[in-house]
Amino acid sequence: MRILVQKFGGTSVANLECMQQVKQKVLHARENGYKVIAVLSAMSGETNRLLNMAGQWSQCPDEAEVDALISTGEQVSVSLFAMLLQNEGIKARSVLGFQIPLKTNTAYSRARILDIRKDTLVELLEAHDVLAVAGFQGINDDNRITTLGRGGSDTSAVALAAALGCECEIYTDVDGVYTTDPNMCSAARKLDRISYDEMLEMASMGAKVLQIRSVEFAKKYKVPVRVRSTFTNDSGTLLTQEDSQMEAVMVSGIAYDKDQARITLRGVPDTPGVAASLFCPLADAGIVVDMIVQNPSLDGVTDMTFTVPRKDLTRALELVEKTRAEVGAKEVLHDLNVCKVSAIGVGMRNHSGVASKTFATLRRENINILMISTSEIKITCLIEEKYTELAVRTLHDAFGLDKDQSQAG
């Protein structure tokens, strides 16, 4: 039995016309001989409508009840879609999380998948040609409905494909993964392939194509994931393991993230434990600290600079001010007008000179680099926000991303 998992997001099932498009994608896979698992999200807007209802009573409603509430969104999508397919004479049915079951831990609203009963799916696929599976939802050991967090349907789809050992197509409103944001740089080019690690770095930079967790899942279980558009026939971008062809390319993409704020704690006495006393309270408050730079100590005093998501700036500043008073540091500075720009590519592992080329390109445009951080496959520079577009374009150009490099390799 050849199986294909296809995942369709909220905009793809928003209404009657959209669902017809989704139907075409499913029928096409059927024509190619696949049994199809169509993982659907709630119709766009539905989850927010339900959350607003929950918000009537309380600012922080019980998460178990919120999950029971919002999981109805996917239930509506899959039952309607199953009816649509049946109406075309296709053997289809809806499948909910508890019916598989797709078991998760008990972390309501952000549950993690523990187990998927493969046997049930195979049995159902023997009796049906298409299963419309509710994304985003599972069931925990208490027999209560859980949800996987925003974008969790991507994770559902990849996890189902992992369980069944098949490929997963993620349909969205873009036709693949680009070398950079096409809205920022008209020379942006769609990638035919991208490695899991590169996609993870892209996603962590705020690229909205795929949820990070789904990519991690795909990487862990080596699930081939193809990102495609519901509204075109383009073959999209394949997420896969690295291969030599990929490594031949120095840089695969340029990403940026404007959702950053920089905080500097100046005049910190450089004693053991001072970093912990600064960052532990932030971690406890659930604030994700990203880039961290500590200047070399001078006269036993140092500066510590780091970035946080903009929405968390106010809370972060309160906590940092408390630490400042405790450790006897001089002052707290912050800056909202910053942006991270990254060059990403698994080829960096084998190519030298990516960092220097990045710095030289930015210098040529007189863009000042405020902070630098690097990973094995990424060079990130924090710059002033006003230079974002200029930086993205010139780096895209400098690394030749407007040309198909898989040939050039």
Added chain:
Amino acid sequence: MRILVQKFGGTSVANLECMQQVKQKVLHARENGYKVIAVLSAMSGETNRLLNMAGQWSQCPDEAEVDALISTGEQVSVSLFAMLLQNEGIKARSVLGFQIPLKTNTAYSRARILDIRKDTLVELLEAHDVLAVAGFQGINDDNRITTLGRGGSDTSAVALAAALGCECEIYTDVDGVYTTDPNMCSAARKLDRISYDEMLEMASMGAKVLQIRSVEFAKKYKVPVRVRSTFTNDSGTLLTQEDSQMEAVMVSGIAYDKDQARITLRGVPDTPGVAASLFCPLADAGIVVDMIVQNPSLDGVTDMTFTVPRKDLTRALELVEKTRAEVGAKEVLHDLNVCKVSAIGVGMRNHSGVASKTFATLRRENINILMISTSEIKITCLIEEKYTELAVRTLHDAFGLDKDQSQAG
């Protein structure tokens, strides 16, 4: 542990303000020392909204999928209501059909309850003060969601009370069961008590207070059911087993049903099997035939008259015309402007003269009786529709229903 089942219909949970009223009823029961099972319907209009969505694709969508779709209505109600209670500091949670489980047969859209796991409910009630249980829904042996048919939440509530051996309160927008329709007769009086059998006869006459199946369930398992209003503090009407006090009253209520059409097959050869050849096709077509009268045969020829629901008249006439041709009967007549009026009371079993008093009352008002049928506790007359109000009022008066008869005995 003292347990009370309270059922609230769609108008009772229609919006924020209504749910606050429901909350008061639950809190009141809590104050009286009860653990509460609140059985909720979908918010009014929600089931129809979902059915309309299903109607987009097909005139007769798959019933299993329709059940998966419309059961979300109750799921939304119970999760929102659990949140509301939690917000008041009450230990509450939602419970869905599959979580109990409330097992049904596989007859989607009109499933019958087979079993309710009492242990789960008791365990949940030990940990919570209020369970918001989704009405109308269950789960079958295929692990698929079923629904119990329109008004099925009443049946859910009574079945839960039967499983737990406790009383069931059905909250609605009227404050109890009346001697007759108050819109038709201003002297109508609310009954403090009514027997299951009387309620069944009332319900079969179209009284909308309770679904017939829920009353049958209550009768079978001897569940005390109290019909009350969500919007007043009236003690409502108690459905219970007959007792001597009830039997002391000749007639408990006057019911009427305008949803009737009369069909007459004239000049039928009076041979064995002719009734079967007339009524079997109707039954096969799902048309409920109610009153049936066959005139005494004259010269081997007879007339057969019966009533059907008005909505089924056209289909019924087609089938009867076919039978007419087959059996060689003379003609088919029909009449839409008819109404059934009934006097109902368990006291009839012990009192003679109810029938004659009914006929005499109608004659006094010059109301012609078109057909008569009787059961152990009901006298029904088919009359011309235009006399409905007059017949109801004069019968109500003739049997002294404007006065409390439980004292008068």
